[in-house]
Amino acid sequence: MPETQGFLDQLAEMARSLEHEQGTQGTLELVVSAATRIIDACDLAGVSIARRDEVRTRAATDDAVLAMHELQYQLGEGPDVQTLRDHETVYCPDLSTDQRWPRWGPRVVQELGVRSVVSYRLFTTSDTLGALNLFSRTPHAFTTEDIDNGLALAAHVAVAVAEEQNDQRLHVALASRTVIGQAQGILMERFDLSADEAFQVLIRFSTHQNIKLHRVASQLVATRKIPSSSDTKGTDPEQGPA
Structure with missing residues (x-):
């Protein structure tokens, strides 16, 4: 004992x-x-x-x-x-x-x-x-x-x-959510979109380009632009959501 x-x-x-x-x-x-x-x-x-x-x-x-x-x-x-x-x-x-x-x-x-x-x-x-x-x-x-x-x-x-x-997964999730929110804000301000419309733009680009959503958002926040693509008609933020 x-x-x-x-x-x-x-x-x-x-x-x-x-x-x-x-x-x-x-x-x-x-x-x-x-x-x-x-x-x-x-x-x-x-x-x-x-x-x-x-x-x-x-x-x-x-x-x-x-x-x-x-x-x-x-x-x-x-x-x-x-x-x-x-x-x-x-x-x-x-x-x-x-x-x-x-x-x-x-x-x-x-x-x-x-x-x-x-x-x-x-x-x-x-x-x-x-x-x-x-x-x-x-x-x-x-x-x-x-x-x-x-x-x-x-x-x-x-x-x-x-x-x-x-804890690590939560940290990553929170970080991803933050950067996605920042990307939404950029699109909303620049193209006069609602929060939902800005999110749909990110989702469509992510789906069409086969890129993770948080990567799309991170790129937008870092460069202030989403690269255009002939394969992603209707996803260019200047056109707004289709």
């Missing part, structure tokens, strides 16, 4: 410190560093983030973690890959005897001296975000308590990352 309470105290301290981190990257770097301190068996740690069909290492305690992650992505096998694909948690007590990753495991043992690993899927109720990977140079290093503690850590990490990503 004292050991468990000590872990929970450290976890709570880390959760509080996350409030002061700026941006997702700062949060992830704090997480991997903390993992090696609050989980005794953990020698190395890394976080990978999944975006669409791409998985990238975003934070690592050591170059060895980068090498292990990259090798997994190249070979298409390993605990990180398997965690994201099939399971919430993958544990390997000894990579030298495990047959699940016949190409990745032996190379990690021989080249990097890593013997055991536990990988947790970082998820919320709606999205898989990536994986938290803990590595040890000792076989059978992670106890049941270590694995449970790692799961608790992964849950905190997932929430922190999800909140950071939501």
Whole structure:
């Protein structure tokens, strides 16, 4: 019980410190560093983030973690890959005897001296975000308590990352809305259009040119003009909305 309470105290301290981190990257770097301190068996740690069909290492305690992650992505096998694909948690007590990753495991043992690993899927109720990977140079290093503690850590990490990503999306959305409003104002003043008519001009140009709306608005705000095109009849602001 004292050991468990000590872990929970450290976890709570880390959760509080996350409030002061700026941006997702700062949060992830704090997480991997903390993992090696609050989980005794953990020698190395890394976080990978999944975006669409791409998985990238975003934070690592050591170059060895980068090498292990990259090798997994190249070979298409390993605990990180398997965690994201099939399971919430993958544990390997000894990579030298495990047959699940016949190409990745032996190379990690021989080249990097890593013997055991536990990988947790970082998820919320709606999205898989990536994986938290803990590595040890000792076989059978992670106890049941270590694995449970790692799961608790992964849950905190997932929430922190999800909140950071939501904050980023909100920031982008607000920035886009601001620049679109500025572009509308330019069109309204220059061509005596209503707000709705100015917005329709932007929408039509965006659709006909296959350019994101916020990019059209940004270009208009920066240059004070929308380039004319023979393929976009009726979208020239001088003509007004068709």
